[in-house]
Amino acid sequence: MELAELIGLRPVPCGGLLVALTRRCPMSCAHCSTGSSPTAAGAPDPARLLGFIGSFGPQDRPEVVMLTGGEPLLLPELAARAARLARARGSRVALLSGMFFARGGRVPDRIMRTVTALDHFSASLDVHHEREVPRADVLRALRAVLDAGVPASIHLTGSGPDDPYLAEAVADVHRAFGPGMPMLVNEVRPVGRGTGLARATPAGPDGTSVTPCALAAWPVVTFDGTVAACCNQWTVDRRPVPPHLRLGHIAEDDWQTVRARSLGSPVLRMLRAVGPQRMHARYGTGPAPAGYCRSCHALADRPEVLAGAARDAGGRVGAVLDRLSTDQQLAAGPAALVRRMGCARYAHLVESTGERKPAAADPPAGAHPAADAREAAPPAAVASLTAEERSRR
Ligand code: SF4
Ligand code: SF4
Secondary structure, three states, X not given: OOHHHHHHOOOOOOOEEEEEOOOOOOOOOOOOOOOOOXXXXXXXOHHHHHHHHHOOOOOOOOOEEEEEOOOHHXXXXXXXXXXXXHHHOOOEEEEEEOOHHHOOXXXXXXXXXXXXXXXXXXXXXXXXXXHHOOHHHHHHHHHHHHHOOOOEEEEEEEOOOOOHHHHHHHXXXXXXXXXXXXXXEEEOOOOHXXXXXXXXXXXXXXXXOOOOOHHHOOOEEOOOOEEEOOOOHHHHHOOOOOHHHEEXXXXXXXXXXXXXXXXXXXXXHHHHHOOHHHHHHHHOOOOOOOOHHHHHHHHHHOHXXXXXXXXXXXXXXXXXXXXXXXXXXHHHOHHHHHHHHOOHHHHHHHHOXXXXXOOOOOOOOOOOOHHHHHHHOOOOOOOOOOHHHHHOO
């Protein structure tokens, strides 16, 4: 599974499931949106998490499960079990790592066993990560992942479109792999330890334009097992989660229940179709709070807006509206989505799928011991943005 397909599924309601395996991370990046660190607490109960994934049905499973953190590879055995279970149910599985293990350019066997249970592997790269693990080591480790037969991508984060770091890192990746290494380029958002490092996202021209929220499409299993409707970090961290953004808990609800709540919610349908500010403008009796996600959270205290959404999007019309909005975003393609939600200047890199340049000193493809393990893994029957996007707005 390549990055473009993964991102292309992002606007599909319940087309994916994001799972935060742990909040812990061996690194302590200055911009971390999840506030992760070696001592950060919080992880869903493993048995309940596996039970939740095991509840996927053949007709209703998410097309893709994205394992994130913190650092999901701090729990390599759990990540591998979750991946195998999801793949056995017909989902495909991707994982995003901060690459703490890559010092020296190697992928330890224990990590590689997990990587080869995946359909896609993504490495985070930015100036803060590079202070802890050199870029050259990350690129060498990615080469080993590709040689093991696992499609890979890089999630690159910079301060903005003109950040010279981004231009230099993209050129370096192209030197190492050619133009065929897909990249999702994001900008640091003012959330978590990133607060104060980044500019605030500007509001739309009138603050009320139709701006569908693609992030309201994939449910998120958060650090305490609560299932939230979106991966915005305020939503993931806030307790209680605002009722219109809470889909359940893995201790009480199965995937079918969570999916039915997401697909059937008039508020989520409207968020996915027109966005929160448009909802305030259409149904509200007072001005909407500034900020896209802030205005969404404020819906909990605006009964007149919730009632308007229930009236207009509660029935079949709401389902059709949801589907039309999804179809429109799918037709626009993954680069259009990244232009809107990531770093527009580099959005085209998400679709890089050409030949990857072989490394002169590489072993022949399949020579990595883990290649056998991949072939032995159960075949996938079918097919976020991702962790960085959780800090959106
Ligand atoms: S940004 Fe990623 S690698 Fe860095 S501390 Fe946060 S989770 Fe860990
Ligand atoms: S909080 Fe933000 S990302 Fe989440 S559903 Fe609302 S508008 Fe979308």
